[in-house]
Amino acid sequence: MLASGILGVSSELMVRAARSGAGAVITKSFNRNGREGYHNPSFVQVHGGYLNALGIPNPGMEEMRDEISAVRKAGVRVIASVFGFDDQEYSDAAKVAEEAGALAVELNVSCPHVEEVGIEIGQSPRRVGEVVKAVKRSVGVPVIVKLTPNVTSIQQIGKAAEAAGADAISAVNTSLGMAIDLEAGRPILAGVVGGLSGPALHPIAVRCVYQLKEAVKIPVVGVGGISDWKDALELLMAGASAVQVGTAVGYRGVGVFEEINRGLTNYLADHRYDSVREVVGIAHKEQVTA
Ligand SMILES: Cc1cc2nc3c(=O)[nH]c(=O)nc-3n(C[C@H](O)[C@H](O)[C@H](O)COP(=O)(O)O)c2cc1C
Secondary structure: OEOOOOOOOOHHHHHHHHHOOOOOEEOOOEOOOOEOOOOOOOEEEEOOEEEEOOOOOEOOHHHHHHHHHHHHHOOOOEEEEEOOOOHHHHHHHHHHHHHHOOOEEEEEOOOOOOOOOOHHHHOOHHHHHHHHHHHHHHOOOOEEEEEOOOOOOHHHHHHHHHHOOOOEEEEOOOEEEOOEEOOOOEEOOOOOOEEEEOHHHHHHHHHHHHHHHHHOOOOEEEEOOOOOHHHHHHHHHHOEEEEEEOHHHHHHOOHHHHHHHHHHHHHHHHOOOOOHHHHOOHHHOOOOOO
């Protein structure tokens, strides 16, 4: 799947990602009235990935309603990522997404750079439970909760989401990071701290998916630093039932989906697997040695 925040505001670009091999696309996170986002610099390349503090710029739910319907009309599976400053706003955005044809909603409770709507919720099992329950009361489509790695126990948060009725979990959103301009002696990002994505995040994502798989029964969707089919396979083996790709689409283009699909297909054939389902979570099984 195309991860949230990358090409996810324009229906044309989401359709292009699907035509290039993404099984589903996730929209940019949106709320009721939209947001302008933060001043620049809001994005910087660092060793092993990107740091961003965009501030969730989005056009708001009414404009996203049109983009989602256009993606659906093109026959593409679309999941809407939503957020809000209170439970009602999460529910309202989710309702609009469902009406527009989104097949599921993903709750962004894990943005590291917008106060009140992101990790403040995602770091609290109680708040995660409240938001999930509110959205579950408002929509009939599956509700996926996207978690932050910036917690002491991601298992505890995952269990709270499951207990509140979440249908699946996505792990992970970006991890808090920071970069400093050596000439100016000042933080590079206008928002000071940002979210780290890309290859540097990958081992953290593998660890989070592995731990969640041990803690919950609902499906886990793996996301974080996938650059090629090997990274995707690693998250599947850790327990992910599906995976999302974000940053790699930014630096390698939408062709990355096709490459990942081809690489996975070849691996499965070489190892005599009939279905990708057979590798999901195999890292948890006890190895039998001769
Ligand atoms: C520029 C940018 C914007 C993002 N915007 C969102 C967003 O709006 N909502 C969200 O849930 N995640 C957002 N993310 C996080 C990604 O969906 C993903 O969880 C994270 O980047 C890790 O995956 P990756 O290493 O493949 O990019 C964004 C990431 C980037 C790099």
